[in-house]
Amino acid sequence: MxxxxxxxxxxxxxxxxxxxxxxxxxxxxxxxxxxxxxxxxxxxxxxxxxxxxxxxxxxxxxxxxxxxxxxxxxxxxxxxxxxxxxxxxxxxxxxxxxxxxxxxxxxxxxxxxxxxxxxxxxxxxxxxxxxxIIEGQIKDKKFIAFNDIVISRKNLSTMLEVRAKIDKKAFNTYFGDGLIVSTPSGSTAYNLSVGGPIVYPLTNAFIITPIAPHSLTQRPIVVPADFEIEFKVTKDTGAVVIIDGQELYDLNKDEIIKIKIATKxxxxxxxxxxxxxxxxxxxxxxxx
The missing domain is CATH 3.40.50.10330 (Probable inorganic polyphosphate/atp-NAD kinase; domain 1)
Structure with a gap:
């Protein structure tokens, strides 16, 4: 592209x-x-x-x-x-x-x-x-992110289990403190601090980076931005979605957050x- x-x-x-x-x-x-x-x-x-x-x-x-x-x-x-x-x-x-x-x-x-x-x-x-720009949606709540969308645990004593789909197909299950979905502009922010890759800011791509994963096989991945990505927290351990480090939304068990590139x-x-x-x-x- x-x-x-x-x-x-x-x-x-x-x-x-x-x-x-x-x-x-x-x-x-x-x-x-x-x-x-x-x-x-x-x-x-x-x-x-x-x-x-x-x-x-x-x-x-x-x-x-x-x-x-x-x-x-x-x-x-x-x-x-x-x-x-x-x-x-x-x-x-x-x-x-x-x-x-x-x-x-x-x-x-x-x-x-x-x-x-x-x-x-x-x-x-x-x-x-x-x-x-990333567009995100939880149920009927829509939001946008310039840097990143973070799915993070609420309780420090528990581990998140997050199932991921790309274009409706099962992709991965993340175990750990959470994960970051970053734009290239945001690759030098939270993504960088947890070991994610730096991506040239005018690229069209998602960077998916696990936070403190409980497996050495869970690695950051860069995927084209024309995919639609879905995440679901599968255990009732409490999760929060953070937009650019500034806005917070609860993500309850079995709720789905959908992420895609904005049209402009x-x-x-x-x-x-x-x-x-x-x-x-x-x-x-x-x-x-």
Whole structure:
């Protein structure tokens, strides 16, 4: 399958929606600095209402914001960007992440790089990368994930038994603490920390990685994203489904969670010079 390396560019750059890291009123001065940089280029910033209230400014509700702006900016870290990417998905808006955290696999733009990026933005020198999104469903409850869907045990003293099907055919039974179904974008998150593979972020694939499996034969596997995957917890030991580390749903005995690729992609706005392999080398200190 040929990879989609870039979406079309923005039609215009006049109004930008801004979401700040929650519960971080200390970002007020940072926001004013960013606002000044864009206003100098005659670009307006509009705050989402919760972010605005946090720094004692005026803002508008998220749905109205998305109808007014050309793209969105997340100011914080990867967690802030993840939450925004899911909320913005239905509006088909590109999202730019300004990194104020430490690791930043997704939010690659620093405050020091922002002035040049704004100039490049106005010169049409940037890229919008399409990122695979997972759709999940438990009974009539539907949700999406940018990074991963995790099935985890509730009780530390018990082991999960999870039966898996791929395209309606029995595939595996997992015994252990749980498992992760990750997108390529999420392969450098929880998946990486439990020994799963790193997958190039513009690939269309699911990464299924067991967490503390009770058998050496249970290994991570990468499968094409055109499969539909089902999981069922077969014992009444208590399980929870975690979406991008931010949303939780109970998964009861014999309930099925269905997972498939979304029909459209999330859009991530990046510097044209951003290179995934350079990010890996920097963040993971490869070669040091």
């Amino acid at each position: 040929r990879l989609e390396r870039s979406c079309k560019h923005l039609d215009k750059i006049e109004n930008i929606g801004v979401i700040l890291r929650p519960q971080s009123p200390e970002l007020k001065n940072v926001y004013f600095k960013i606002e000044a940089m864009f206003l100098e280029k005659n670009i307006n910033l509009i705050l989402e209402e919760n972010s605005a209230n946090m720094i004692e400014k005026q803002g508008i509700d998220f749905d109205t914001l998305c109808k007014k702006v050309d793209f969105l900016i997340s100011i914080g870290g990867d967690g802030t960007l993840l939450g925004l990417a899911r909320k913005a998905f239905k509006y088909d808006l590109p999202v730019l992440g300004i990194n104020l955290g430490t690791l930043g696999f997704l939010t690659d733009l620093s405050m020091e790089q922002l002035p040049k990026f704004i100039d490049d933005l106005l010169k049409d020198d940037y890229k919008i990368n399409p990122r695979m 992609k999330s859009k991530m706005l990046h510097r044209s010079s951003r290179d995934f392999f350079e990010v890996l080398s920097e963040k993971l200190r490869w070669g040091n």
